[in-house]
Amino acid sequence: MxxxxxxxxxxxxxxxxxxxxxxxxxxxxxxxxxxxxxxxxxxxxxxxxxxxxxxxxxxxxxxxxxxxxxxxxxxxxxxxxxxxxxxxxxxxxxxxxxxxxxxxxxxxxxxxxxxxxxxxxxxxxxxxxxxxxxxxxxxxxxRGFNQRRIVIVGATGLGRELAERISAAPWAGLEIMGFFCDRDSLQENAPCGYPMLGRLSDLEQYVEKEVVDQVWIAMPLKDAERVQEILHALRHTTVDIRFVPDVFGLRLLNHSITEVAGMAVMNLSVSPMEGVNRVVKGLEDRVLSLLILIVISPLLVLIAVGVKLSSPGPVLFKQKRHGWDGREIRVYKFRTMVVHQESVGQVTQASRSDSRVTRFGAFLRRSSLDELPQFFNVLQGRMSIVGPRPHALAHNDYYKEQIDSYMQRHKVKPGITGWAQVNGYRGETDTLEKMEKRVKYDLYYIENWSLWFDLKIIFLTVFKGFVNKNAY
Known part of the structure; x- marks a missing residue:
């Protein structure tokens, strides 16, 4: 991460x-x-x-x-x-x-x-x-406020021009950390006074270790394969990626290109939760979760008593998962299993007829009532009511190697319910194909987010998201 x-x-x-x-x-x-x-x-x-x-x-x-x-x-x-x-x-x-x-x-x-x-x-x-x-x-x-720390991939003509324009536009608030390029002749001779940070193969490790806000890819359109390799290398990160295509002289049909410091910029991987979208989403989450908690508070008390009577142990189950931008968060659920200890780094998903699940816990899981404490996570700002479901850290470490763009799910806050869940992809993901389908629906939600889409998912959850044959 x-x-x-x-x-x-x-x-x-x-x-x-x-x-x-x-x-x-x-x-x-x-x-x-x-x-x-x-x-x-x-x-x-x-x-x-x-x-x-x-x-x-x-x-x-x-x-x-x-x-x-x-x-x-x-x-x-x-x-x-x-x-x-x-x-x-x-x-x-x-x-x-x-x-x-x-x-x-x-x-x-x-x-x-x-x-x-x-x-x-x-x-x-x-x-x-x-x-x-x-x-x-x-x-x-x-004067240094609201700066974005960026690295530029490509130190030849287009990359040099990009660096020169950004340097001449300090009001854009972009701080260039350096270049990545594979040309041997440039390794000891950095352009525009900025350091050479390494070859393209070093980019992933640098982004993982250093504080980088954005990666700007300044490469010709003919290098599409190399761009794809870079995207693949950065698939585990949540850093914003921008592509600066060499489009001068081209006529683009129905394309949207952002202009920054006089340069054409194409966003490849950014979060939709910026500006007014972030305000709307935050208000939606806080207001709805508070109202829901007030309404269901008697039910929460009854479930807590039931969990306590079902087996020895705490009422709540707390687990570390990845949230927005890949940050670790602690997610709450009503405990549905007997207290047990698993091997370090291993998290075994619940399966059908799982002996660890209590009888009362099985009822909670089938009805999704075990998820209700996550409305407190929403009030804390760690989760949203609607968004990709958060997975255990061990599952993320496994699936990010198996599924391209898997970590892009973390471009928004994780949710209690989501587009994948109302379309039937909830519960155990015992095959890679099931997880690929879930990720596909999660990314569709992120790309098409709107307040009305959230309300639609909440409406569908009431009728088809709580009880599901895959929940056990």
Whole structure:
């Protein structure tokens, strides 16, 4: 497993900062509407219909702005693109307000001059706030805050150009640790003043031992096989991997390429839980888990008594597993087996008619009631309600050698239930094929995550995820 990655103060609080940015935009929409009324009509007290219009405007901003991805990370991205999307989002919001006023025949009750001033002042303040925010973030990154430690794979033409552009753009907050390249002539002569860290075969070991946030692959498209070899070598890590393709002069059809420091960057392996997604997921987990624990608290007490009476030993079973970014976490379950000791490094999955499982424990496992204490893990921030199921450390060590992209499951927090579980892949994985299917569903969930997808999985879990023929 790779060490815990760095990221600085801003990354550690990215979710909170993103939530503050949402609130700031809503505040700007409301306040500029009120100021427009004061400036144009000369009164500070708003009539009821104008107050209602401001509320609708704030709600429109809350719904429409995220659709234009204005809350995504803009590190190194073009300023004009950000301003364009903000302008479009605010314009659509105002069009929605005008449409509502027209359909409800309320337009005559509002001043056109007020609406025009609100539209212009709201746009101006939103743009100004983004300019100030970008300037502040750039200032902080130049001074070492919110840095990302990166290594570059490829020290020839494209890699050199990438290093030069990043060096010339300190506001991007990228710290180059060095290069990896197989060319003998470059081993003693590092380009751009950065050290040569080794050959491509040394990359995996370096990433495992050092604190690296991102690996940037700067290689020609013709070296696809070498890129695949690098991805295979890094399959056990959770480091972000970015591919800088040599696409200049090519016309790409329906491809999305991020621009950082003026370079085209294609994300190959990143977590979806950034920015507003992280805030939404966190709120979903905390609110739902708290409500569920309040509702099921009498049941938890009854199960605890049943476990205590079923066999000697503790009520809870605690086991170390891998969580988000491969960090070790301690997962709680109601104990369903008699207390026993296994060999060091060995974890034997429960099988059908397993003699270690108590009669009461068998009932808990069939009904998935043994998983209920994991809602406390969710409140602790270690797990999510929905996500890939966490596996024992020994199982991870085994399967990561057998299944490519296995460790990519840890790009999100592990869950109590998941897409694989509601599709029947839960319980014992006694064959490699079963685990491959589970991983396939887990990766599909990560690639297609949304709040609605989570709610769908929770809904399906209620009807088909608790009781399953594979649970024993």
């Amino acid at each position: 790779s060490p815990k990655r760095s990221g600085g103060v801003l990354k550690e609080h990215a979710g909170l900062l993103n939530a503050v940015l949402h609130l700031l935009d809503w505040f700007i929409v409301g306040v500029t509407g009120w100021l427009a009324y004061w400036m144009y009509l000369g009164r500070t007290s708003l009539p009821d219909n104008y107050e209602a219009a401001l509320v609708v405007g704030v709600l429109a901003a809350a719904v429409i702005f995220p659709r234009f991805q204005i809350y995504r990370a803009w590190r190194g991205a073009p300023l004009l693109e950000e301003l364009r999307l903000i302008t479009m989002a605010w314009g659509i919001a105002m069009i929605c307000l005008v449409t509502i006023a027209f359909l409800t025949k309320m337009g005559a009750n509002f001043s056109r001059g007020w609406a025009l001033i609100w539209a212009l002042s709201g746009w101006a303040v939103l743009i100004t706030s983004r300019l100030l925010l970008r300037k502040m973030l750039n200032w902080m990154r130049v």
